[in-house]
Amino acid sequence: xxxxxxxxxxxxxxxxxxxxxxxxxxxxxxxxxxxxxxxxxxxxxxxxxxxxxxxxxxxxxxxxxxxxxxxxxxxxxxxxxxxxxxxxxxxxxxxxxxxxxxxxxxxxxxxxxxxxxxxxxxxxxxxxxxxxxxxxxxxxxxxxxxxxxxxxxxxxxxxxxxxxxxxxxxxxxxxxxxxxxxxxxxxxxxxxxxxxxxxxxxxxxxxxxxxxxxxxxxxxxxxxxxxxxxxxxxxxxxxxxxxxxxxx
Amino acid sequence: xxxxxxxxxxxxxxxxxxxxxxxxxxxxxxxxxxxxxxxxxxxxxxxxxxxxxxxxxxxxxxxxxxxxxxxxxxxxxxxxxxxxxxxxxxxxxxxxxxxxxxxxxxxxxxxxxxxxxxxxxxxxxxxxxxxxxxxxxxxxxxxxxxxxxxxxxxxxxxxxxxxxxxxxxxxxxxxxxxxxxxxxxxxxxxxxxxxxxxxxxxxxxxxxxxxxxxxxxxxxxxxxxxxxxxxxxxxxxxxxxxxxxxxxxxxxxxxxxxxxxxxxxxxxxxxxxxxxxxxxxxxxxxxxxxxxxxxxxxxxxxxxxxxxxxxxxxxxxxxxxxxxxxxxxxxxxxxxxxxxxxxxxxxxxxxxxxxxxxxxxxxxxxxxxxxxxxxxxxxxxxxxxxxxxxxxxxxxxxxxxxxxxxxxxxxxxxxxxxxxxxxxxxxxxxxxxxxxxx
Numbered sequence: 001x002x003x004x005x006x007x008x009x010x011x012x013x014x015x016x017x018x019x020x021x022x023x024x025x026x027x028x029x030x031x032x033x034x035x036x037x038x039x040x041x042x043x044x045x046x047x048x049x050x051x052x053x054x055x056x057x058x059x060x061x062x063x064x065x066x067x068x069x070x071x072x073x074x075x076x077x078x079x080x081x082x083x084x085x086x087x088x089x090x091x092x093x094x095x096x097x098x099x100x101x102x103x104x105x106x107x108x109x110x111x112x113x114x115x116x117x118x119x120x121x122x123x124x125x126x127x128x129x130x131x132x133x134x135x136x137x138x139x140x141x142x143x144x145x146x147x148x149x150x151x152x153x154x155x156x157x158x159x160x161x162x163x164x165x166x167x168x169x170x171x172x173x174x175x176x177x178x179x180x181x182x183x184x185x186x187x188x189x190x191x192x193x194x195x196x197x198x199x200x201x202x203x204x205x206x207x208x209x210x211x212x213x214x215x216x217x218x219x220x221x222x223x224x225x226x227x228x229x230x231x232x233x234x235x236x237x238x239x240x241x242x243x244x245x246x247x248x
Numbered sequence: 249x250x251x252x253x254x255x256x257x258x259x260x261x262x263x264x265x266x267x268x269x270x271x272x273x274x275x276x277x278x279x280x281x282x283x284x285x286x287x288x289x290x291x292x293x294x295x296x297x298x299x300x301x302x303x304x305x306x307x308x309x310x311x312x313x314x315x316x317x318x319x320x321x322x323x324x325x326x327x328x329x330x331x332x333x334x335x336x337x338x339x340x341x342x343x344x345x346x347x348x349x350x351x352x353x354x355x356x357x358x359x360x361x362x363x364x365x366x367x368x369x370x371x372x373x374x375x376x377x378x379x380x381x382x383x384x385x386x387x388x389x390x391x392x393x394x395x396x397x398x399x400x401x402x403x404x405x406x407x408x409x410x411x412x413x414x415x416x417x418x419x420x421x422x423x424x425x426x427x428x429x430x431x432x433x434x435x436x437x438x439x440x441x442x443x444x445x446x447x448x449x450x451x452x453x454x455x456x457x458x459x460x461x462x463x464x465x466x467x468x469x470x471x472x473x474x475x476x477x478x479x480x481x482x483x484x485x486x487x488x489x490x491x492x493x494x495x496x497x498x499x500x501x502x503x504x505x506x507x508x509x510x511x512x513x514x515x516x517x518x519x520x521x522x523x524x525x526x527x528x529x530x531x532x533x534x535x536x537x538x539x540x541x542x543x544x545x546x547x548x549x550x551x552x553x554x555x556x557x558x559x560x561x562x563x564x565x566x567x568x569x570x571x572x573x574x575x576x577x578x579x580x581x582x583x584x585x586x587x588x589x590x591x592x593x594x595x596x597x598x599x600x601x602x603x604x605x606x607x608x609x610x611x612x613x614x615x616x617x618x619x620x621x622x623x624x625x626x627x628x629x630x631x632x633x634x635x636x637x638x639x640x641x642x643x644x645x646x647x648x649x650x651x652x653x654x655x656x657x658x659x660x661x662x663x664x665x666x667x668x669x670x671x672x673x674x675x676x677x678x679x680x681x682x683x684x685x686x
Contacts, residue, residue, distance in 0.1 A: 016313020
């Protein structure tokens with residue numbers, strides 16, 4: 001059996017998730033022993049015109065070219081993985097959706113904004129069917145490896161649907177609310193091993209909201225600690241504006 | 249000899265971001281010579297308006313994955329400048345380590361993964377594994393050291409977690425410092441074989457008089473502070489960055505171009521090397537000698553060589569800083585509690601501020617205006633690659649005259665190598681464009 005043909009693609013994003021892949025270090029070499037990377041623009045000049053066993057897409061769809069590109073990738077791929085917040089739920093690219101596109105253009109390009117067309121940010125899954133997702137900004141490399149292995153083995157992978165708080169408690173961090181600070185942990189999907197909390201920062205919700213976030217519970221917590229719910233609404237917007245998080 | 253040349257490279261590979269090279273010469277007349285920037289704009293300046301200055305670096309570092317720590321540092325410096333906050337000595341030292349890690353990581357990626365395949369006649373670093381397996385493993389090892397040290401210092405390299413306005417949310421312990429030192433020592437070990445490999449590279453011959461712009465300081469090889477210096481004799485404070493960059497729009501690019509004394513200037517490793525050679529660590533000067541690199545060098549292809557020289561400097565400077573911190577011990581009480589703007593621990597006032605930081609590809613500016621609550625009224629970033637675009641095109645024009653008549657494949661490769669030598673970060677250059685609020 002020949003090694004599965006895997007291709008990496010990037011749309012509007014910071015390319016930090018593919019860097020996370022490149023940063024796997026020598027683990028990357030182990031991985032490369034089992035797959036054949038046929039396209040990876042940032043690292044390779046080679047191109048491939050056949051079918052992909054697995055296409056791994058980073059970044060958001062923000063123009064028609066990108067929309068066509070992901071449709072073509074879908075046609076040519078047996079499996080598609082969206083990785084990173086931009087691809088999975090729009091990520092920070094979604095922030096611009098809160099402002100009319102014309103105004104965004106004017107802010108950045110002045111009177112020449114019409115030369116730089118842009119449409120509201122969409123996640124890859126808004127355009128095509130996606131078989132696997134790896135949320136996060138950036139992706140958490142151990143989770144990426146787990147999802148990739150599942151994809152190569154043809155197994156389903158279910159992203160955790162419990163709060164970041166669960167992992168945060170396991171890591172014995174002091175709760176941000178105990179310090180009087182708003183935190184997105186209670187309503188955000190776990191799976192990152194509470195990365196930001198372990199480093200003294202709060203959760204910004206980059207992995208997206210839980211499928212059934214306990215918004216009322218979060219409100220109660222905020223009330224208990226005398227915190228302003230507006231602050232957390234703005235935090236939700238940071239990564240989840242394109243996913244409709246603000247409607248809650 | 250033929251006076252015609254047509255080069256069309258769509259989606260140049262082994263660079264960060266999306267760009268095309270288009271060269272069209274007929275009967276010795278150059279009709280077109282462009283690096284077309286086709287990256288989809290992301291409207292960062294529009295995104296940050298109305299947000300708190302304390303969460304800003306969290307968004308701005310996401311302009312670019314490779315330059316994440318650099319954007320974070322420039323963003324924080326601009327924010328602190330705007331509200332009149334002076335960071336502690338410990339914070340400044342830790343930030344210097346963070347910047348060294350950023351510059352090392354990016355330089356190693358460029359030297360080994362993006363530039364070396366051209367020098368060794370390979371399509372990619374993956375193709376190098378068969379013939380230069382040890383070099384590929386060494387590059388991955390060095391990158392891993394940068395990443396692991398970054399994880400210790402700021403949680404991760406891509407989108408650092410603990411570095412924020414006011415300092416760090418987590419202060420490294422003695423054990424953390426020792427672990428970082430171990431990683432830097434390992435990088436140092438791997439730098440000599442890197443130099444040996446680089447000595448086998450044959451850089452294309454090229455020369456064009458160029459204006460070089462970088463930070464400069466009497467205190468050392470300037471990276472995080474100092475004045476802005478041009479090799480044409482200009483020295484100005486960072487607050488005057490607009491008159492140092494003079495941005496303008498061109499039709500074929502979603503990124504703006506820049507100029508200073510002439511039609512273009514260059515920033516980056518070669519500019520820093522040319523402007524601040526005297527301040528380099530002796531080991532870095534030794535590496536420059538070995539690579540036959542002397543200031544002032546006007547061959548842009550040698551930017552990659554200057555990056556290798558800088559790696560020696562960054563590694564040794566980082567080890568010296570760690571030794572200093574180990575001797576004094578770190579003060580954990582300096583840890584910043586996030587959300588402290590909500591508690592008003594750091595005083596906020598209305599104002600404007602500029603951050604100027606030497607990141608892998610050159611001098612990066614962030615500038616913000618905030619109101620008395622620390623809310624962003626306007627933001628502006630000028631990116632190194634954007635500053636280099638006009639210079640890249642002028643180099644390409646001269647190159648077109650030189651290579652016209654050579655076989656297509658050879659000419660195309662020389663153009664690709666020229667653009668790659670600048671290590672352009674196209675994501676950065678279009679993701680951040682100027683915002684002008686009226």
